[in-house]
Amino acid sequence: MKKMTEAITTDFEKINSDLVDVFNNVMWIEEASLKRSYFSDITLKDMHTIDAISMYDEKSASQVARMIHLTPSAMTTAIDKLVQKGYVERRRSRTDRRVVKLGLTHKGRVVYRAHQGFHRDMAHNFMAGMTTEEASAVQRAIHNLKSYLRAILSK
Amino acid sequence: MKKMTEAITTDFEKINSDLVDVFNNVMWIEEASLKRSYFSDITLKDMHTIDAISMYDEKSASQVARMIHLTPSAMTTAIDKLVQKGYVERRRSRTDRRVVKLGLTHKGRVVYRAHQGFHRDMAHNFMAGMTTEEASAVQRAIHNLKSYLRAILSK
DNA sequence: AAGAAATACTTCGATAATCAAAATATATGA
DNA sequence: TCATATATTTTGATTATCGAAGTATTTCTT
Structure with missing residues (x-):
């Protein structure tokens, strides 16, 4: 049970950072692929x-x-x-x-x-x-x- | 079976449009809440x-x-x-x-x-x-x- | 129906973000 | 040591944006 809670916490951090990563980069990537x-x-x-x-x-x-x-x-x-x-x-x-x-x-x-x-x-x-x-x-x-x-x- | 395929198609459109909506608005919302x-x-x-x-x-x-x-x-x-x-x-x-x-x-x-x-x-x-x-x-x-x-x- | 107020857009003048190229200071390699 | 490379800054120009004033058109009020 404790382990599961830990796993969820870790997952959350991962999701959070991936989400931030995606938001920070989509615009720029769209811009760059438009230019090309x-x-x-x-x-x-x-x-x-x-x-x-x-x-x-x-x-x-x-x-x-x-x-x-x-x-x-x-x-x-x-x-x-x-x-x-x-x-x-x-x-x-x-x-x-x-x-x-x-x-x-x-x-x-x-x-x-x-x-x-x-x-x-x-x-x-x-x-x-x-x-x-x-x-x-x-x-x-x-x-x-x-x-x-x-x-x-x-x- | 056919019906299910249709449902999936519809879901996809919904996800697509929500995704676009989120991308188009996050930046602006972050900007606005920073200003406030x-x-x-x-x-x-x-x-x-x-x-x-x-x-x-x-x-x-x-x-x-x-x-x-x-x-x-x-x-x-x-x-x-x-x-x-x-x-x-x-x-x-x-x-x-x-x-x-x-x-x-x-x-x-x-x-x-x-x-x-x-x-x-x-x-x-x-x-x-x-x-x-x-x-x-x-x-x-x-x-x-x-x-x-x-x-x-x-x- | 005339004049006043509102609306939709454009023009103008100013400001801020950005870039590329040149300049400066420092470090590295022959 | 001298030439070249690197990290940052400065300079000059361009572009996006804004708010305020201007123009044209419509709607409202009486």
């Missing part, structure tokens, strides 16, 4: 903008800004850059001519899908070799974490 | 520098720079700032007077521990309510991911 890819003219932050715009529904500039925690003015310059590089399109809304609707160009959709593929590979490796039961525990863990972070956010 | 804390004069990047310096062994400026993927020149200015704010100390190595050894001040050690606490809470919530078996599956998952990222890095 065909799409080396955009940064990871640009990628997040593209991801927030996404494929299927028109979002306004301010919606996207809120999603990725940028001020409207920073959003304007970020979009300028992505428009100029051919990833994003600006259109004025017809119903409210103040708002700018954002959409991806063909090139934007290609890089969006590539990035989704990256995430998908990551998730596949995360789940590699799990039984159904194990997978459901992992699912619960990641859901826990998501809820915890949400809770902090709304504090 | 007693240590609102440092950014998350500063925190990562402090974390890389750590408590127990003297590291040189260039070692720390490599750990957090900064150029030496950027490291110099980053340290200047942290020295000026009272978190970090610079000392010249005695055996090689070119190298700068970095260490944390009392204040630096306090914020270092606070940040470790944050990670610990996160890991605790990640593991909340898991049995020993489930915990070991989760441990394996996070280890998988870590290895996967390492593999990409060395490509």
Whole structure:
């Protein structure tokens, strides 16, 4: 019994340090593999903008800004850059001519899908070799974490 | 059987999207809760520098720079700032007077521990309510991911 | 329906992080 | 000793970001 407690303690330290390691490195690795890819003219932050715009529904500039925690003015310059590089399109809304609707160009959709593929590979490796039961525990863990972070956010 | 396959597919999508959600938000949440804390004069990047310096062994400026993927020149200015704010100390190595050894001040050690606490809470919530078996599956998952990222890095 | 207030975005001016290249100080090897 | 290598800093330029002011458009109030 005592031994088991020790084992759990050790496991916790291991999980904690692996978790920190993963968080500290994912961003940088995404950034680096983007630089080595065909799409080396955009940064990871640009990628997040593209991801927030996404494929299927028109979002306004301010919606996207809120999603990725940028001020409207920073959003304007970020979009300028992505428009100029051919990833994003600006259109004025017809119903409210103040708002700018954002959409991806063909090139934007290609890089969006590539990035989704990256995430998908990551998730596949995360789940590699799990039984159904194990997978459901992992699912619960990641859901826990998501809820915890949400809770902090709304504090 | 078919139904089960579908369930697994759905689970995968859920895990994937939760994983992405967590990655996209952790950094921002850490940043935000740092701003609200007693240590609102440092950014998350500063925190990562402090974390890389750590408590127990003297590291040189260039070692720390490599750990957090900064150029030496950027490291110099980053340290200047942290020295000026009272978190970090610079000392010249005695055996090689070119190298700068970095260490944390009392204040630096306090914020270092606070940040470790944050990670610990996160890991605790990640593991909340898991049995020993489930915990070991989760441990394996996070280890998988870590290895996967390492593999990409060395490509 | 005119004028006031609100909203969505952009422009402007300032600041901070970062980089690459040159400079400085020190150490190592021929 | 002198040339070369190494660790860090300084310099000059670029880029991301912000907040405040500006512009265009819509909505609200009376």
